[in-house]
Amino acid sequence: MNPSDERLHVLQMARSEVLAGRMSRRAFLRLGLALGLSAGATALVACGSATPSPEPTAAPAPTQSGPTGRLRVASEIPVQLDPAFASSDAEILILNHVYDYLVDIDAGNNVIPRLAREWTMSDDGLRYRLTLADGVYFHDGSPLTAADVVWTFNRLRDRSLQLPTADLYANIADITADGENAVVFTLTTPNPFFLYDLSDNHALVLRAGVTNPATAFNGTGPFKVVEYRTENRIDLAAHQAYFQAGKPAIANLEIIFFADQAAAVDALRGGQVDLVLRMPTPLFQTLQQTAGIVTVQTPTNGFDLVRLRADRTPGNQPDVIRALKLATDRQAIFRQVKAGLGAVGRDSPIGPLFSAYYSEETPIPPRDPAAARALLAAAGYPNGLKLDLHVPDSGDRPDLAVVLKEQWAEAGIDINVIVEPESVYYGDNGWLEVDLGITGWGSRPVPQFYLDVMLVSGAVWNESHFSDAEFDALAATARTTLDEAERVRAYREIQRILIERGPIIIPYFFAQLSAHREGLRGYVAKAFPGRTDLAVIAV
C-alpha cells in the first residue's frame, strides 16, 4: 500500500466512525486535512466516493502528497559556494541540495544513480556512457541536457582555472554529449574508481555557461534558494519540479549557521534546530543523556594522521619512525581521545570499513617505550629527541597531541605542542612543511584517494614527504587494475609497508557523531556529513 492509499484507508475507516455516530463531521474534516487531503477531497470521501478526484481548480497548486513541514539544520558557516571550490561540510551540505551529482554514494559506500539513471563501461575500462534521467529541470525552468554535464566537467578539469579537481580528472581524455541525454567519458588509462570520482564533492552539475556559480544557485537539486544571509542562515524551499519522486519530503529547509558547535548543540537542546550533523565527542556524550534527543554514531573511514617528514632529519632515519610507532599506545589514545567511538587504527588509511581491502595480517608491535628509547639511541639520539608538534585546534586533535606528548615522553621524545587555528595550520601550506604534525582526513568511499593524494611520491598533499618505490608501484597497480583480486593483494601489501616503515601513525578512525530531535523520520547519517540527504527527511 502506498502512502496515499494508506491515507485514504484511514479516512474511509474514519467515515465508518462518522456514520456510526462515534465521530463528528468536524473532527472527520480535521483528520482529512491532517492527512494532507484537501477539504474537497475529504468531503468526497465523506459523501461516499471511494477515490477522491482532483479539485476542478487545483491544477498548479501543491498536491495533497507534496512536501510539508520545515526542517532546521545547524551548520558551520560556509565561505565558498562555487561548487568547484567548496570543500567544507557546511558548503557541500548547501550545494548538495541546490544542485545534483551525476551519481551519488549511499551510506554503504555504493555508487547509486542520481542525475545519471544508468551507465555502462567498455570492456577495456576506458569508456563510460552515462544516461541522464528524464524530466530534470533547473530552478529557472530550463531542462537539463548532456551539454550541461559536458560543460561542468570540462570546467572542473580546466587547468587554467586552477581548480582542485584538475588533478582528479587529469585522466579524462575526452567528454562528449551523446545526444540530448547521454554523456560519454573517455579515459587515458583504466580507472576502476571512476564513478566514485564522478561523485567527488565538487562535481555538482551546473547550467552550461553560468558566469557566477558562487551566487547563481541555479541548480537542478531538490531545493531552491529563497534567501541567503551570509554568516547567518540560508532558507530553501522545495523544488516542486524535482525529478525524483517523493523528494523532497519537506517544504522548507533552513540551514542555520553556528560559529561554535557547542552553541549548535545548545540550539538542538533548546528546540531551535532539529538536526546537528557533527559535533565533538564530549557534546555527543552529553546528548546521549538528554531526553527527547536521538544520537546517531556512524563509523567512517576518516582519521587523524600523525606524520613525520621523511625527507629530512630526523624523520629520514627509519629507526626514528619505528621509535615513534613503538612509543604509541593506540588503544589508550582511542579510549582517552575518542571515548571508544569509532575504531582503533593500524597506521594505514585502509580502515576496517573497506572490508575486503582491510587486513590485519601484519601485526602492530605492542607499545615498548624502552625499545623506542634504544632505537633513538641507535639513530644518534642517546639523550632523546625534541620536536615541535603542530596541531590544528579543531575536533579532538589537541587532546591527541597532549596524549601523545605524555606517551612519547616515556621514550625520551620531548614534544612541544603548538595548537594553531585551522586557518594558520593549513594557511600558506604550512602543514606540508612542518616536521611533525597532526592532520584530519575526512572519510572517502574508496581508499585509493588517500594513497594518491597523501602517500605516493610527489603527491599533491604528501605531507609526510614519503617516497617508497615499492609502495608507489603497488599504489599504481591498485589504481589501474581491473582485477579485483590483484587490487586486494596490492592493498594488503601497502598496509604491511605502512605499518613497517610508513612515517605515519593513524591511532583511530573516527565515528561521525550527529543528533536530532525525536520525531524526525528518514535521517541517514553519512560519513561525510555534507553529503547527508536532507530531501528524504520528514518532520
Place this chain on the structure above:
Amino acid sequence: MNVQRLGRAFFADPATAAGTIIVAGFLTLALFGPLVAPYSPTAQNVDLIRQPPSPSHLFGTDRLGRDLFSRIVYGARDMLALAGGGTALAVIFGTLIGVSVAYLGGWLEELVFRLFDGLLAMPALLLALLLLGAVGPSRVSVLLVIVVVYTPIVARVARSVVLTLKPRGFIEAARMRDERLSYVLWRELLPLVAPTLAVEAALRFSYAIFLVASLGFLGVGVQPPNPDWGLMVLEARNEFALAPWSLYVPAAAIALLVIGVNLMAEGVRRAIGES
C-alpha cells in the same frame, strides 16, 4: 610616610585581611607546588577519566584522567609568575617612561604619549591578540604582551602625577640648585608618585590575571598540556554536563584570586589615603 601607620591602616579592614590571606594562599601553592600537589599536572590515567572529587582526587579528574587539584596548584605558578611578573615589569617600565618623559616634556613627551594613546585606543584584549598573532603563543609571549599592554597605562598614570608636581616649588628649588636630572626624577618625584603607582600596580595585577586567563581561554596563551587556568576552562567547556567540576574548579580559582587581589588593592588605596 609612616610605614607602621600604613600597615595598621592596611590590616584594619577585615576584607583587606581576607584578600591578603587568599593571595598569600595562592602564593604558597605556587612556591611549594611540588610539595603540595599529589600528582604531576600532566600525568594521565586512562582508567580515571572524569572522576568526581574524592579523597584521592580532591577536585576530581579531567577528560584525560589528570588530577585537577595538581593542575590548579601548578597552574597557580604560571598565573602568578605571568600576571605578577608582567605587572611588575609594566610598572617598572611605565614608571621610568612616565616620570622621565613627563618631566622632560617637549616633543619627546608629545611623541611618546601620542604613541601610547594609539595603543590605548585599542581594547587590551584585542591588542594582546594582535601581538600574540605576531609573536606566536608561548609563556614568554604572554609576559611580553602584558608588559606592552599595561606599560602605557602605568606611564599615563605616572605622567598625570608628575604634571601636577612639576610646577611645585620644591622641584623649582632642585633645578635652581642645579641638581642632576636623576636626582630630581628619582629622589624628588618618584617618592611622591609611588603611592599612586602602588594602587595602580595592584589594580593592574588583577587585570593581568584576567588577561592571562582570557588568552588561555581563547587558546592563544599558554599552550597545552600546561595547566593554565584559562585553558582548563576552555578545555572543559564542551563537557560541562559530563564533568562540571572540571569547569567549576579552574573558574573558581580565577575568580578567587582576582577577588583576593582586588580586596588587597582596595586596602592599599584606602591605607594610602588614610595615611
